[in-house]
Amino acid sequence: MENTGSIDSLGSKRSSSRQPSVDSLSSTSTSRSDRSAHAAKPTFAMSSDNVSISTDFSPELRGRPKAVAKVLRDSKEEPQLLPKESVQDMAKDVTYICPYIGALRGTLTVTNYRLFFKCMDREPAFVLDLPLGVVSRVEKIGGASSRGDVSYGLVCKDIRNLRFAHKQMEDSLRKSIFEILMKCAFPVSNGLTIFAFEYGQVYPENGWKVYDAQAEYKRQGLPNESWRITKVNDHYELCDTYPSTLVVPVNIPDEELKRVAAFRAKGRIPVLSWIHPESQATVIRCSQPMVGVNGKRSKDDEKYLQTIMDANAQSHKLFIFDARPSVNAAANKMKGGGYESEDAYQNAELVFLDIHNIHVMRESLRKLKEVVYPNIEESHWFSNLESTHWLEHIKLILAGALRIADKVESGKTSVVVHCSDGWDRTAQLTSLAMVMLDGHYRTIRGFQVLLEKEWLSFGHRFQLRIGHGDKNHTDADRSPVFLQFIDCVWQMTRQFPAAFEFNEYFLITILDHLYSCLFGTFMCNSEQQRVKEELPKKTVSLWAYINSQPEEFTNPLYVNYSNHVLFPVVSMRHLELWVGYYIRWNPRMRPQEPVHQRYKELLAKRAELQKRVEELQREVTNRSASSSSERAGSPTRSITPVQTFV
């Protein structure tokens, strides 16, 4: 989707139905009034010859009809501003060089939140609207050309590059709009505030309350006779990258936890992430043990893992999944880290999952971008895709999570998962395994809880991995770890189209706001930092926005199979590139057939019929009561006919 679109509609608080991207790709863009007319009436395109599907000309906006609609309504050149959003600069006669349409001349506006470009020469007007948070890098391309044009390139975090050009400023003292842009796009580097801290939209629900660690553990049946909730990290003293609420074995007192923390990298001790409701097998996460070259051991750590194993009476084994390739795990010994030796940890079996580190992943995504943006080379598509290794990495991550889920579900065995620090690959693995194992995490709210828990509270370093507002685009800490996780979830939704309550648009929205800096959700690196920055007080949570219109994010085909474990097939045969995300800027790849739209219409029809049946029944009852001789059914004829539009 056009993240921009979603964002401005956030601000404008539109009440008419917003379509999820999958749907909206198909929606009419004719005019705003048309759209609202559709929205007002039940639309049964299924029964209609004219399925209400059309597109707009501007590919950048395809999928974002509201943006178009909005633009059509107010034919102004500047964007509709969000609360507390202010225009920083505006320039006319800027050329946007669209890779699909060609050069477009229009007005460019930069606010403290977004970049907005509008070309009125086309019908409908062409609009480009992106939050500055998406911009990873702004660079001047070449020198001034003979015609005196200056060209700028914007590299974006969401798999696209934008190119602009404008005439050389005659007044050399005046700053060009791109200098303003460079300032506003990287507020952190320039001592400015990230827009999320200013955005003042009020939503009916406080999204920061979606996740309550105590409540989530209670849902899992914790504490119980084997597991307790400890307050040892209440002030983040045991581990500053862990949440304050931790679940640990009952038999291990807090003092011992501290000694275990000394043996685990960054103090990230093994703690419970999930417990199987029947077998009591658990998913435990931690960081690597500080074994080092000398093969150091810790009696406390060994005892601790033994206790974890003992807490599950079903099995006399414990699986330790080290997410890394064994070579890398071994190399970590040089730095004091390493992995559990099977000698020291009796009854434990160590398995390496061969998932590569953040640098490899970053490189893979860079290659993927080369292959898919702006155009796809027609021949050798599959070979090109293979050469990026992106899906291979997705496969390895999914395969790792599958093995974890299998051990817990089929083997009734507890598992310990770690990588080096336990905040990247570990988060991917535990959260994916939990999606497989627990249907709650496949609901809209459950998934929010999962992200809050496994990713945010356990210290996935979003600020560093994404680089919010930071101009240092070459920072080696940046990596698409979270994107990979969402991609894996998407792969699962493809394989199990009825098992998830949320739709593709939900996942895309999360990714778009991962970068947008509109919500506070993905700010900072840890729970401690978020508390310190008072994020819940100063910013709005993404979940507040999402939960204010859940129907947009709902999969109409969701079937709630309770207690159904999903084992995805992790063969390349079933993995595919997420075209709807990675290639969404290419107008040719717009899904032709918005199937979800059809399902939604079907559901709407069912609801409509249900209503009519009920009305009729009431009618019949009333009539028989009054024994009127009116012709049956005639009053209902006045109800909206099924085909309301052409």
Add this chain to the structure above:
Amino acid sequence: MLSSLGSAGGKSAKPSFVSYVTPEEIKSEKEPSRKEKHPDLLPGEVVFCSASTVLKYTQDDLSQRGVFGVLLCTNFRVSFVSDEAPTEEMVRTLFKNKLYGENDIPLSCVDNIYGDKRKLITGGLVKNKYPSKMIIHCKDLRVFQFSLSFSKEEDAKKIFQGIVHHCLEPKSLRCLFAFSYCENTSYPGSYSYCREHLRKKQTVMFDSVEDWTQDMKRTKGNCRVVSENSNFELSPKLPQYFIVPKNVSDEDLTKYQGKGLPMWCWSHHSGCALFKTASIPLVQEDNVCCRMLTAVAHNHLYSVKTEDLSDTLPTVQDILLSYNRFKQFFLIDNTTEFWMSDMKWFSSLDNCGWLDIIRQCLQKAVEVVESLEKENTNVLIMEEGGSDLCCVVSSLVQLMLDPYYRTLLGFQSLVQKEWVAGGHAFLDRSNHLHLKDKVESQSPVFLLFLECVWQLQQQHGPAFQFSETYLTVLSDSIHVPVFTTFLFNNDGHRDSLLRAESPHTQRSPLNCPTVWDWSVQFDCKAQDLFTNPLYTEKPKQDTSVRKSYRPRHLRQLSLPSSAFKTPPKKGFFKDEADNLKKILGVKRLSRWMLSPSSDSPQTSSSVREFYEAWQTKPLDYHGLLLPCLDGPSIRVWMQRYLRWIHDVQILGGGPVAMLSKVSEILGEVQELQRQLDRHGCTLTSNHKGARPRAKTAAAVIAARSSVRLSSSFPFVTSRNWSFKPAIPTSLLQSLMVTGMAGNLADREDDGGPESLV
């Protein structure tokens, strides 16, 4: 295909299916009952030979486990009858084919047979030896592995030689099972019997003047129906009936015996039409060519474009080679091999070129559509023979342009028109007879067409009344030698053979079913899976008379001229201006609507523009459909190719999960509608037509918990599958990443520059 696929053996908790006893024990045990073991034979089916205590391996691994039973070879199939009593569930198999079961391989469905050490067995080489292990690859992509080493030597030799003989060696057409089957069944759906019925609500067979006239009228064509060949007087190779441009004279018909005749395929509402022809050898006098072109041009606005498909599309040999490489990815003997090949899956796909051939065919069809739709030019496609790629392209063009062909009956009629009546040499292309001189002509051209249809269907699901399952079943049926549809090379061939084979008088030819009589293979319940629950019929006023449809059609299909103002048509299409100049003289040329010729590289960009312009219009499922041809859009037909491979079955997922939910909702909608009707409130709904089936389909699926269904539905039941996931083996064997970015792989996650080695 229950047990053949159930790789259950290794994993499931059903030990009863796996035989651990030694063969000696088995022999003594099973010997007495041996005589009774054979499948329910079809009428006219005769057992040639059999062997007992044959071990059928379970597919999943190298564990060498399996089931013992009797292996038979009949004049119809190779059949394995398990010694195990059939389980109850097996009897209730939902999608049971009435002609052959999961352990049966129709003789013409056998693709390749391998012996020990995976040595390819070819006919004729078999003397007295027989392999201990025999692997049979089927054309429907099943793989069977049998061990003969526990059987009596004599039996084993006999069965092996029998199978090889009947599956691989040349035979006469009369030996095909269809003939003995039809002689022995009083098949009711035959020609004369339900002629009337066929007229009304069945597939149009295009075997009469009326059928052709009707179809031409339907599309408002203005051509000439030729019935002079009804007894194959003009040429046995020409269809019995066909349509040519109005300007073709009687003299033209007889003089050239139909060589180079432009055959009408379909008329566009604008008046222009699509024709196909067998290309004429250049040595022939130019005259024919010109006369025919003129005739085509006269059809509408004096414009014509020709396209020689032999020049621009792969040859039938290319198609065969590519498909042979492609199918190997799915003929999996064991799971280790499968996972080994997984990492290189994408590049293998590219390398075999199959998807690219599909793309080329679709692209060619789009080019033709563009000429018809945008430029309203007559199009004449040609190739040597005129009955392979011409059929592919012309059928695809019609599917894209004419919603009628996207209905089930419409599609079947299209296949009858373009392929059966159109003279596609099904017999030679499938080489059912294993004739040595026909090896060259073997090629899966019809399958290629179905692949293209599947791509269209994937991209525009609700536009098609038939389902993916229907296409898969149709692709399997090519190899069931019972249906007249796929047994002959052309009308004349069929006519002469059926007459010759008739047991009765010359008057009534042998009655054989066509593949369209689906009740021969499936009962009604199973046939419900052939329809797409999301399909909606066109509103009533359109279906009744075409007249009322036309203005709508025009409005919806024609693209705004503004979108096309830009460059004039450039294309591959050989411009006939020069030729025609010669023929027609300058005077007429002024009336031609031909644009100046240009070079080919532009074509794809023109097609792109055409696609993009179409894409920006509202999508109308009953209007023009174009496929997206970009890399990610052309995909592998998962249901057909992956259905037998256990390790890639998504248990509780796959398209069926969606289908069952949709069917459930449709069922509810239908029920509500019924309630409303009962209350006397008639709905002016167009859904009615489409609904009735939905309920039954819902019932079919709902009967089984969809949690238990897998992505291979309905072809494999997951009865004996374990819920254990398939864990890929040899995950990182390549460790390709280190190769490509060694230093990155060794670095620490911290992002620090310090790299470890």
